[in-house]
Amino acid sequence: MSNFMMNMISWILLLLVILTLYLIDKINNLAKMYEAPKPDVPALPELGAEIPGDLLFSGLEGKKLWDAMNGKQVEGFDASMIDALRPHYEPILREHIVATFKDGLEEVGGDESKVPSSTRKIPTVRGHIVSWLPPQHLGSVYRSALEFAGSYANNPNPDVLVRLKQTVDSVVDMLYQRVGITNEVPFSDFLFEEAPIHEEASHDDSTLLALTDESAQISTLGEGLVENSTEREITPEELAQGLEHVQAYEDEQRQEIAAETVEAVMYSEPEAEVLAEEAPEQEAELEVKPA
Secondary structure (H helix, E strand, O other), X not given: OOHHHHHHHHHHHHHHHHHHHHHHHHHHHHHHHOOOOOOOOOOOOOOOOOOOEOHHHOOOOHHHXXXXXXXXXXXXXXXXXXXXXXXXXXXXXXXXXXXXXXXXHHOOOOOOXXXXXXXXXXXXXXXXXXXXXXXXXXXXXXXXXXXXXXXXXXXXXXXXXXXXXXHHHHHHHHHHHHOOOOOOOOOHHHHOOOOXXXXXXXXXXXXXXXXXXXXXXXXXXXXXXXXXXXXXOOOHXXXXXXXXXXXXXXXXXXXXXXXXXXXXXXXXXXXXXXXXXXXXXXXXXXXXXXX
């Protein structure tokens, strides 16, 4: 092989090496310019952001949840899953009823024909869930609370209170029976223990008659009443007046004693003079009498 052919092959190999290095550098530059997309990471909820829904009831909310708990067939949920969720549904049902009753207490004096909203967002330990209850049942609970904080607070009547408690308990028992849950404690035992919102009503005669004699006596004594006693503490003004009366009484006694003393002295002087006059006569009589 001639020298020419050797030189030609050498130059070709050198060009291939240079081309290879150029292509490698170009590929590296392109790789730096292109960045692979980062995987999507769920962002953490910010402070004050809306709490996510309850994952335990995922897909069951509102009217759909109520129908499922009532035994109706819901697509995608079998009966065994609904039965497992039933104990977790009881706090949601209870909170919905209690919140409706509190609305009636706070809206005292409002429209008694108002029907509260059937849906309410209920907080849970896992987030929140939208609950739905029949409006006619919620209306009975709401109106009972409205009457309890309104007309009953102004004019308490034991018969009215019994009627309101029976209404709430019957509605609650009906709701619990429809979802297949046993109500252990009557709601009237704790709902009606809260003080009515309307507390500005004046006490009537029946309230005053209910006071005991001791409490009535204490209330009339007013300011100056000794603690834990029915006797009133003497004020400094009253004490000074009492001392003045005592001083006046003592002065009167001293004047009476002085007057009696002067009178006794005046009566004793004439008697002494009479005795002085009778004394010589008695001595003469004694001398005349024989021994």
